[in-house]
Amino acid sequence: MKSYAPEHIRNIALVSHQGAGKTTLAEAVLFKTGAIGRMGSVDEGTSNLDYHQSEIEHKTSIFTAIGSCEYEETKFNLVDTPGFEDFRGEAIAALSVVESAMVSVRADGGVEVGTEAVWQLVEDNDLPAIIVVTKMDKEHANFEQVYAQIRERLSAKAIPVQLPIGEGENFHGLVDVALGKAFLYDASGKATEAEIPEEMREAYEEAREELFNAAAEHDDALVEKFLEEGELSYEEITRGIQIGVRDRTFFPVCAVSTTGGGVGMRPLLHCIKEYLPASNVRETLTGLKGEELVELKTGTEAPTLARVFKISIEKDAGEFSLMRCYAGSVEAGSEIQNVSQEKTERVSQLFSLEGKNREKIERITAGDLGAAVKLKDTHCGDTLGARGVDATLPKIAYPVPNSRVTLRPAKDGDDDKVAQGLHRLHEEDPTFLVHNDPETHEMVLEGMGEMHFEIILERLARRYSVEVTR
Ligand SMILES: Nc1nc2c(ncn2[C@@H]2O[C@H](COP(=O)(O)OP(=O)(O)O)[C@@H](O)[C@H]2O)c(=O)[nH]1
Ligand SMILES: [Mg+2]
Incomplete structure (x- = not known):
């Protein structure tokens, strides 16, 4: 495209x-x-x-x-x-x-x-x-x-x-x-x-x-x-x-x-x-530099500014960081700053998405959406920017978990495998948390409800071949 x-x-x-x-x-x-x-x-x-x-x-x-x-x-x-x-x-x-x-x-x-x-x-x-x-x-x-x-x-x-x-x-x-x-x-x-x-x-x-x-x-x-x-x-x-x-x-x-x-x-x-308004309807965005609110310019001519809003783990195809570019362009084969994590990321391949089909592209330009092969240290909601961009876009206001279940690996000794698998899935879905209850020493999954737990555990079993009971 x-x-x-x-x-x-x-x-x-x-x-x-x-x-x-x-x-x-x-x-x-x-x-x-x-x-x-x-x-x-x-x-x-x-x-x-x-x-x-x-x-x-x-x-x-x-x-x-x-x-x-x-x-x-x-x-x-x-x-x-x-x-x-x-x-x-x-x-x-x-x-x-x-x-x-x-x-x-x-x-x-x-x-x-x-x-x-x-x-x-x-x-x-x-x-x-x-x-x-x-x-x-x-x-x-x-x-x-x-x-x-x-x-x-x-x-x-x-x-x-x-x-x-x-x-x-x-x-x-x-x-x-x-x-x-x-x-x-x-x-x-x-x-x-x-x-x-x-x-x-x-x-x-x-x-x-x-x-x-x-x-x-x-x-x-x-x-x-x-x-x-x-x-x-x-x-x-x-x-x-x-x-x-x-x-x-x-x-x-x-x-x-x-x-x-x-x-x-x-x-x-x-x-x-x-x-419906075009993608350039906002000339500026409000960013955060420490505690201070600052104005960030959008548009083709401004320094590159983008946000990763979703990490998608795809069967057979790998993992992708879905992003919105607000200013400048994100270029395949280039380096970009993850301003939120204060790290430099290497952008390898970029794609335009048509649902399950993806087309390789050279850049994601200002105003557009696209996907990168998953950036190593970038999480959902992180701000990416050209060197010199020192403000972040406000964090995504994800809902806070409201339900919890206790998990037990079906097989003895699978604790680490379960924890690692859940950790990977959490990358993709920040609305659940896993921790160990300090009193019972049991693994606790906190999330948004029954359907959420069902999907998380189903994916854990499918992707990482570990079963848990709850
Ligand atoms: N008769 C009819 N069924 C529809 C139409 N649009 C969607 N559906 C059906 O409604 C159900 C829910 O549709 P879906 O697109 O999954 O809804 P979503 O959950 O909002 O994404 C599916 O069974 C669709 O086939 C429509 O225009 N006419
Ligand atoms: Mg739907």
């Missing part, structure tokens, strides 16, 4: 409750943009993003995965995160390196506990967001009801930019509110333009009024124009939405189904490109 200028990159974290269709949606985006030739399936274990053995077995996301693709001269880096509360640390890390979030809400389930929890994280990170109502083709899909919940429980500033035509198995099109046109889809996912259905006229007029008002809000002259003429140009609306999204006074709501050829995928790609 070619290198993109920061203004042509969108970094988006997919966050939500588990099962809200994030991974499938990311897969559909990769497919529609041609990054993958065939849509993988979470249920069948063929997903390009849920590809770790544990994910295939549990049929759900457990680790963050990056899916990069190109759409109309723009690069999207989709950072797909697991929805389970036990793995919330992954979403927290992902949200710390992107400029926007895509929050999915099931059309047949509405806002769930996990949706509210991640929405709070989106708020905490001050991130713009698109809300996608997914699974519109499901039997009990109800856009109106789900939208009412979104407004009440997530944000009153959530505003539909599309209205679905039909629901459940009759979901077959969208009204594009800004364009004032309808699009009907055939079974292959191909859309044709059509008149807005008569029975949706009233709903459309209402949505239009709301959208136009919100799009004009930042500019008195536009509000006046809309009041007087009842019209705004498509460019004026687009610009208005962009500003509203950036300032978090406007959260566009879209509706999709990924089943079959999909319905609403192209309009969603359009919203991602047009409405």
Whole structure:
């Protein structure tokens, strides 16, 4: 994949409750943009993003995965995160390196506990967001009801930019509110333009009024124009939405189904490109130099600054450090400072990630995401920088373990093997801890809950061939 200028990159974290269709949606985006030739399936274990053995077995996301693709001269880096509360640390890390979030809400389930929890994280990170109502083709899909919940429980500033035509198995099109046109889809996912259905006229007029008002809000002259003429140009609306999204006074709501050829995928790609902020939206970042807050410059011309937000241990392929470059570029075959650890790291190979596929690249440039063959002394959250960079980005606020179990190696004498294996896995997942209880001398695993423990021990057995009982 070619290198993109920061203004042509969108970094988006997919966050939500588990099962809200994030991974499938990311897969559909990769497919529609041609990054993958065939849509993988979470249920069948063929997903390009849920590809770790544990994910295939549990049929759900457990680790963050990056899916990069190109759409109309723009690069999207989709950072797909697991929805389970036990793995919330992954979403927290992902949200710390992107400029926007895509929050999915099931059309047949509405806002769930996990949706509210991640929405709070989106708020905490001050991130713009698109809300996608997914699974519109499901039997009990109800856009109106789900939208009412979104407004009440997530944000009153959530505003539909599309209205679905039909629901459940009759979901077959969208009204594009800004364009004032309808699009009907055939079974292959191909859309044709059509008149807005008569029975949706009233709903459309209402949505239009709301959208136009919100799009004009930042500019008195536009509000006046809309009041007087009842019209705004498509460019004026687009610009208005962009500003509203950036300032978090406007959260566009879209509706999709990924089943079959999909319905609403192209309009969603359009919203991602047009409405979500580019990777250069922040000209500076706040860093820490000792106790002192300092300003760090972003952009192509500034000294290299990057952050490792995830370490991924991949079956057969080795270990990778996933990073976000904010300034300058991280170059393959060069040296870089780990400012957090005060160490020099050698960067060997670099990759662009399309889920389980990776493409070798020469550099990760400002604004982009990518992976390096694991850096020796670099941990999750560490800041990397050019020589002379002496401030770090704030640490990732990983959740603190809230549950504990006692571990006993199944075989006598395996204590060291268990400890070493857990130590390696901890590199990848900072949300668990292992220590010896000073009184009982037993090994204690502290983590985020039952599912977390299950996955950790399963991986320990698979990777390091040691069984433990608890
Ligand atoms: N009918 C239907 N099912 C979907 C759609 N999107 C996802 N699913 C199913 O919903 C389940 C959860 O999807 P997944 O992408 O793993 O959700 P995640 O946990 O948010 O990543 C899987 O069984 C998917 O096949 C959709 O648009 N329509
Ligand atoms: Mg998933």
